[in-house]
Amino acid sequence: MSLLTYLTETYGVNEPILSSEISYKNYSKPWLAKELARLCGTGELCRFGRGVYYIPTTTPFGPSVLSPQKVVEKLYISNGTSVNGFYSGQTALNIFGLSSQMPNTLEVCTNNEPSNRRNIKVGNQSVILRRSRVTVTNENSKVLRFLELMNDIPEDYLDDERKNILQKLIVDEGITKEQILRYSKSYPDKTFRILVESEAIYYAAQ
Numbered sequence: 001m002s003l004l005t006y007l008t009e010t011y012g013v014n015e016p017i018l019s020s021e022i023s024y025k026n027y028s029k030p031w032l033a034k035e036l037a038r039l040c041g042t043g044e045l046c047r048f049g050r051g052v053y054y055i056p057t058t059t060p061f062g063p064s065v066l067s068p069q070k071v072v073e074k075l076y077i078s079n080g081t082s083v084n085g086f087y088s089g090q091t092a093l094n095i096f097g098l099s100s101q102m103p104n105t106l107e108v109c110t111n112n113e114p115s116n117r118r119n120i121k122v123g124n125q126s127v128i129l130r131r132s133r134v135t136v137t138n139e140n141s142k143v144l145r146f147l148e149l150m151n152d153i154p155e156d157y158l159d160d161e162r163k164n165i166l167q168k169l170i171v172d173e174g175i176t177k178e179q180i181l182r183y184s185k186s187y188p189d190k191t192f193r194i195l196v197e198s199e200a201i202y203y204a205a206q
Contacts, residue, residue, distance in 0.1 A: 085110030
């Protein structure tokens with residue numbers, strides 16, 4: 001199996017490929033770097049940025065362009081098996097229908113950021129990264145995302161429609177009262193206050 005075939009079968013087309021994740025026939029990193037450069041030279045592979053590649057498809061305008069948002073998600077939210085972050089701030093409010101504002105900047109809480117806040121560019125996409133208050137895992141990502149959402153909701157923001165959204169969300173995500181009590185200690189007092197004001201906490205599973 002060639003390296004290109006391995007990459008295609010493992011990652012698919014138009015999906016981020018992190019060079020740090022590639023494990024091919026126990027070949028060395030220098031050999032892989034050389035082969036990745038060769039494939040980029042033939043056009044079979046494209047380099048998105050440092051350490052990030054993708055297999056393009058052909059369009060009427062040339063090779064396809066990789067979505068920066070896909071790269072953000074691969075680097076900071078999930079590598080496909082492990083969850084290590086989630087959207088937050090205005091991005092999360094928009095995703096969950098709590099705001100009609102379409103933010104130009106993506107906001108992410110992640111394990112993969114050492115600082116409290118950092119502004120970066122991924123391709124042409126502006127991103128605000130924040131270190132998660134609690135280490136994000138597959139098991140706790142939904143409750144942490146929900147608590148961060150509570151913390152991001154502005155004061156005097158809750159109307160009946162938004163309350164209904166939050167109440168439905170906590171049910172759909174299967175968030176329990178035990179999870180809320182365990183992790184809310186790591187969040188500001190405002191977070192629990194919004195939980196109560198929204199009445200969402202009363203819909204959490206036992």
